[in-house]
Amino acid sequence: MSNTAELxxxxxxxxxxxxxxxxxxxxLVFPNFSLEAACGLADVSLLDSHYDPALAEKTYEKxxxxxxSDTFPMTNLRYPPVYQILGTKNWVLASxxxxxxxxxxxxxxxxxxxFIKNPYDMIVEKFLPRVCRALDTDPINRGIVFAKxxxxxxxxxxxxFATMGRISARYGYSTGLITSPMTEAPFDFLADQLRGxxxxxxxxxxxxxxxxxxxxxxxxxxxxxxxxxxxxxxMQGFIxxxxxxxxxxxxxxxxxxxxxEKLVVEMDNNNIGTTFFAENDWTRxxxxxxxxxxxxxxxxxxxxxxxxxxxxxKDHVFGGFFDPTITLSKSKEECIDVVKEMCDxxxxxxxxxxxxxxxxxxxxxxxxxxxxxxxxxxxxxxxx
Amino acid sequence: xxxxxxxxxxxxxxxxxxxxxxxxxxxxxxxxxxETQLVxxxxxxxMEIVGDNFENGTYFVxxxxxxxQILTSSLETLKPLMSAGAGQASKGTLILGTVAGDIHDIGxxxxxxxxxxxxxxxxxxxxxxxxxxxxxAAKANDADLIxxxxxxxxxxxxxxxxxxxxxxxxxxxxxxxLIGGNAVSQEASDxxxxxxxxxxxxxxxxxGLEYVS
Ligand code: B12
Numbered sequence: 001m002s003n004t005a006e007l008x009x010x011x012x013x014x015x016x017x018x019x020x021x022x023x024x025x026x027x028l029v030f031p032n033f034s035l036e037a038a039c040g041l042a043d044v045s046l047l048d049s050h051y052d053p054a055l056a057e058k059t060y061e062k063x064x065x066x067x068x069s070d071t072f073p074m075t076n077l078r079y080p081p082v083y084q085i086l087g088t089k090n091w092v093l094a095s096x097x098x099x100x101x102x103x104x105x106x107x108x109x110x111x112x113x114x115f116i117k118n119p120y121d122m123i124v125e126k127f128l129p130r131v132c133r134a135l136d137t138d139p140i141n142r143g144i145v146f147a148k149x150x151x152x153x154x155x156x157x158x159x160x161f162a163t164m165g166r167i168s169a170r171y172g173y174s175t176g177l178i179t180s181p182m183t184e185a186p187f188d189f190l191a192d193q194l195r196g197x198x199x200x201x202x203x204x205x206x207x208x209x210x211x212x213x214x215x216x217x218x219x220x221x222x223x224x225x226x227x228x229x230x231x232x233x234x235m236q237g238f239i240x241x242x243x244x245x246x247x248x249x250x251x252x253x254x255x256x257x258x259x260x261e262k263l264v265v266e267m268d269n270n271n272i273g274t275t276f277f278a279e280n281d282w283t284r285x286x287x288x289x290x291x292x293x294x295x296x297x298x299x300x301x302x303x304x305x306x307x308x309x310x311x312x313x314k315d316h317v318f319g320g321f322f323d324p325t326i327t328l329s330k331s332k333e334e335c336i337d338v339v340k341e342m343c344d345x346x347x348x349x350x351x352x353x354x355x356x357x358x359x360x361x362x363x364x365x366x367x368x369x370x371x372x373x374x375x376x377x378x379x380x381x382x383x384x
Numbered sequence: 385x386x387x388x389x390x391x392x393x394x395x396x397x398x399x400x401x402x403x404x405x406x407x408x409x410x411x412x413x414x415x416x417x418x419e420t421q422l423v424x425x426x427x428x429x430x431m432e433i434v435g436d437n438f439e440n441g442t443y444f445v446x447x448x449x450x451x452x453q454i455l456t457s458s459l460e461t462l463k464p465l466m467s468a469g470a471g472q473a474s475k476g477t478l479i480l481g482t483v484a485g486d487i488h489d490i491g492x493x494x495x496x497x498x499x500x501x502x503x504x505x506x507x508x509x510x511x512x513x514x515x516x517x518x519x520x521a522a523k524a525n526d527a528d529l530i531x532x533x534x535x536x537x538x539x540x541x542x543x544x545x546x547x548x549x550x551x552x553x554x555x556x557x558x559x560x561x562l563i564g565g566n567a568v569s570q571e572a573s574d575x576x577x578x579x580x581x582x583x584x585x586x587x588x589x590x591x592g593l594e595y596v597s
Contacts, residue, residue: 100487102487197490198449198490201445201446201449201450202449202450202453204446205398205400205446205450206400245444245445246444246445246446247444247446248443248444248446248447251446280566323569325537325540325572326571328571328575329571329572329574329575330571361536361537361538362537362538364538364541365537365538365540365541
């Protein structure tokens with residue numbers, strides 16, 4: 001058996017045990033780098049790599065050669081050529097190639113009533129033309145632009161996943177934490193794509209009834225997003241969670257949680273697990289998260305790891321907490337102490353994996369050598 | 385005349401309609417600039433209640449943003465009734481901005497509202513601001529404090545550059561630098577060389593008052 005095949009088999013068994021709820025042999029290592037960071041590391045232009053798949057592949061490989069990982073160590077969710085065809089205002093390409101998400105208001109306060117009655121038509125007919133300049137035209141051209149964008153999107157996605165597949169085969173990576181489409185919590189979709197961060201939080205105070213009804217109205221669309229057209233075994237969707245830590249408990253319980261719980265449960269009923277990114281600190285909501293089906297996996301940015309271990313981690317898979325930017329200010333030994341302490345606490349659950357508290361966004365924000373040492377320490381020492 | 389204690393409490397309770405109604409009634413009575421000043425102070429004291437509630441975990445970020453919104457629109461309503469030059473003496477001058485490369489401003493704006501409520505003169509230079517912009521504003525306004533806001537990890541590098549530029553401009557010793565935003569931490573602060581770091585705007589205002597007293 002070749003070395004790659006052995007690596008693949010070993011990593012896959014660790015990943016399978018973890019997802020099957022069994023105590024794996026060791027902690028799965030899943031670092032996560034953004035394309036920005038990868039380009040910084042490979043010293044190639046970020047802008048060029050959006051348009052040149054061969055260049056992107058080399059860039060990814062540079063990350064794989066530099067840092068130990070059990071899975072493909074990047075997630076790419078954004079495809080600039082599609083945004084350019086659509087002329088999006090919510091995704092803007094900066095001159096250095098970074099995809100920026102400026103705050104926008106796609107849906108106005110006066111749109112709530114109609115949106116609640118018919119969210120799909122409102123999104124297609126009113127909101128998309130507002131947020132995509134190129135769709136703000138006559139119906140015929142709108143159709144053409146949309147077809148071009150969809151074609152480009154499927155090309156990009158196919159290329160990206162093919163690249164990821166080739167690299168994973170070369171490096172013997174196991175399947176990652178996310179294997180099926182991304183969706184959003186219904187409330188977060190309202191916030192991120194329609195009303196904006198500030199406006200939605202004001203709406204929660206001023207017109208909570210409408211917010212509640214709007215989250216219910218958009219729920220079926222979020223569920224639809226999560227279900228692949230052709231189901232396959234081992235589906236694990238991605239849900240980045242956003243607004244809840246900024247809300248107060250009463251707002252959370254009434255406006256944020258119910259439609260999210262419904263979404264995760266319904267995905268589970270369709271044999272789709274969820275990997276959610278708990279942005280910011282969710283410790284105060286652990287009782288809720290612990291109620292989710294066991295197929296819900298947490299990637300945690302920040303919070304009380306002991307509490308995660310004692311509650312959510314009893315029956316669910318979780319990882320996160322580790323801030324890779326500490327490698328800039330701490331010595332190698334101190335960095336390893338931090339990981340060791342974390343593993344000592346979290347591994348007691350038997351359901352812990354290693355990842356960063358968020359993707360590395362900029363290669364200058366980490367020390368490469370120390371981060372290498374951290375990842376290798378987890379690979380070699382974090383045995384259950 | 386309006387009951388300032390009740391107004392203060394209404395703001396503290398985030399009772400927006402109550403605050404608007406109280407101010408409408410107050411304005412209908414054709415108040416003097418002196419009376420108006422008392423009402424402005426009551427609103428600012430209401431923000432202190434909000435800040436305390438945030439610090440002790442009763443209020444959350446959304447509540448803080450809502451409070452800042454109520455305060456800003458109240459001050460807007462009252463402005464025409466205040467005579468020029470009236471008002472308490474400023475407690476000190478704060479230059480505030482989001483550092484280069486970062487466009488987030490929600491946290492910065494909350495800190496601004498709380499600082500103004502505490503009596504600081506705040507010069508807000510906006511988002512994505514290079515070191516030179518902070519220095520220019522600090523010189524032009526004879527600043528006591530500089531507040532750097534940043535939530536991106538790359539903001540740490542921008543903050544460090546800003547402080548180095550202050551040093552080079554010979555201003556570092558005269559001005560205390562406070563940093564805030566999701567990206568800051570003890571390690572980051574040591575690396576940057578700030579005087580104070582926090583993720584809690586209310587605590588920073590107290591520290592700022594200490595620095596200028
Ligand atoms: C809201 C938000 C946005 C909004 C911003 C709206 C706005 N007008 O500000 C939008 C949607 C536009 C946005 C865009 C982006 N965002 Co954003 N965003 C956030 C989010 C969810 C909340 C930030 C926030 O406002 N928090 C609430 C405020 C109140 O908290 P705060 O800033 O910490 O402020 C408090 C204190 O720190 C303090 N404070 C703040 N400033 C100051 C200053 C001083 C002097 C003092 C004393 C105190 C103080 O007072 C406040 C109250 O106590 C964070 C998540 C997070 N965990 O922070 C991501 C986050 C910051 N964003 C992130 C990213 C990546 C982006 C984008 C780059 C995404 C993209 N690809 O385009 C763009 C930014 C482009 C750019 N160049 O900046 C990442 C950063 C990751 C990293 N490693 O750096 C985060 C952490 C999300 C994540 N977990 O991945 N974002």
